[in-house]
Amino acid sequence: IPLNIACVFSPPAEGNRDVAQLQEDLPQELEDNKVEPNRKKAALKEIIDDYNSRYGTNHDLANFDSYYQDVQQRIKDQKYPNSDLPREKKIDITIVVDMLLTGFDSQYLNTLYVDKNLKYHGLIQAFSRTNRVLNDSKPYGNILDFRAQKAAVDEAIALFSGEAHERAKEVWLVDPAPKVIEKLEEATQKLKEFMAAHGLEARPEEVANLKGDEARAGFIEHFKEVRRLTTQLGQYTDLDEAQKAKIEQLIPSDDLRAFSAQYLETAKRLQQESKKREEDPNDPIQQLDFEFVLFDSALIDYDYIMKLIARFSGQPPRKQKMTREQLMGLLASSARLMDEREDLEAYIATLKEGEGLSEEAIRKGYEQFKAERRAAELARIAEKHDLPVEALRGFVEHILARYIFDPDALTELFRPKGLGWKARARAELALMEDLIPLLRRKAEGREISGLEVYEDA
Structure with missing residues (x-):
């Protein structure tokens, strides 16, 4: 997928009071602009022109602040799903020198790529841009450091940890991958023991055989921890092949997807059951936090599914990389499409393999199919x-x-x-x-x- 990349750094002040004031907190940019200022201006003008072309805006150097504010807003716009605001309107990566490294907050920033030397307060401030916790799908931020600044990180953490400096790394830094894999091993073992206690094997298809809401609630709690840890491990960029193999051994990808589908189905059932009961603070069902966000993949959205369906329709069975059943399983494992799932599954069931429909035809066909289903449902209700x-x-x-x-x-x-x-x-x-x-x-x-x-x- 092509990335939307923006770049922002302050232009040479040249008497502009606003820019001069801005650069009081931008020491490197202030020094950089003393060398070949015209070249810096020309480069920034080219960057802004490219930005205007991409986003249909009309910014210029004379009104730099409006460009700066627009960049910040498009970064924050990542909070909107692509169905509400197309990704073409947002920014994926922003290249900066000093700007945005202090004071700028967006929970949707998850990775900082560092290619400049940082220390003490500046390092902590810059690293903190990624650490605004969003939810359990983003419990922390990622730092990719190209300058090997481990010593500087240790010094900064110790300096700003006060009396807790002995435990500083435990407080500031996430567990290393091996530690999280150990926790995953414990969580999968507890899930196996829970299923065994109910006379069942730890297989996705066995979840439907759990008897009673209390047992189903127990599955929710046990598998939620497994999913939380696999989500956390999915954010590590430095897993080696042995670690990836260990994770796959503990919870194979197909099992994780199938268990996730069972979780969503069970959670939906318990949620409906809970609404029928009177409020009771001691009711274990009403106290459940289903944490659907753990099952909300940004990748598996409406557009992605439409592309997969078009690919399924367009290829003969022998060349298909994803079967109808696998497509259904992918749908069932994502919380993002819970409300659309029944309609999508019913629509997929009507399609012929290798029919050769385009993505546009698939989209139109689905909307028509959905409208007809809604009309038929309305007619049934009216008759009833x-x-x-x-x-x-x-x-x-x-x-x-x-x-x-x-x-x-x-x-x-x-x-x-x-x-x-x-x-x-x-x-x-x-x-x-x-x-x-x-x-x-x-x-x-x-x-x-x-x-x-x-x-x-």
Whole structure:
């Protein structure tokens, strides 16, 4: 995938007060700009022109601050999924000299590539740009140092650790990979022992045979730790072949994916069960933290799946690298596509291997397939509750036009039936119980205000 790369450093001040003030905190850039300033200006102008061409902006050297602010915003825009903001609008890598190394915060920065000598306060400040914890999928940042500055790192950590300098590395630095692999070995062993205690082998297909919500909750807790550690190990860039082989031995990739699918299915079931119960602080199900973010791969998004489906459709069976079953398994193992999973699986089941559809045809076909499924589901609900399909469709469209539930519109929907208020209230509750899942799917992640009244009923 082509990377979007930006570059930012301050231009020679040349009497510009704003730039001069900015450079008070940029010692290296201040010194650099004393040597061949015109060459520096020409290079920065070329960089900004390239940026304007890429992003459709109109920045220039005279208004450097607007360019600087725009770069920062596009880095922070990584928080938006590609479905909301295309990756072409964001920045993947930013090349800097002094800028952004202090004071700039974005939880989505995960790697700092260091090719300059740093020390003490400057080193800690620069390294800290990557250490804004996002969630369990990014528990820490990565530093790739091309200057072999281990001694400088040790000195800086000791200096800023005060009385805790003896334990400084434990506090500041993550466990080395061998230590995390040991923890993974313990976690996989505990998962095996848990499954054995329930008379089952530690295989993904056996999870469905766990009896009772308490046992299912136990699986959630045990496998969540396995997934957390594999996610952490996935961020190490220096794993050797022996370490990779050890991880694969402890939890093979296919098993990890299949267990993840079972986890998501089990978690979804327990989550639905929990909503039906009265609040109880001692209920183990209600106390579960499912941590779906651990199963949210940025790689396995809608665009990625569309490309895989197109590839599946376009290749004859003997040349396919991914079977229909493997594609289904990939879908099942990602939390990002939980809401789309049923539709995608049903759509994939209709496709013929080697049919040769383009990605554009796949996308259009899926949207049409999804619309037809929604229409059929709406018709079934209308028939079940003895309501005109057009009236129910109008009610749904009215809600989705503003993403606000309108109780008066619901009352109007049932008015032609001439029901008493008790009978109408029961009929409304029954309808909403069937309609809410459809509304949630059609809303595609957007919140519908007021709907929680019926979800809690």
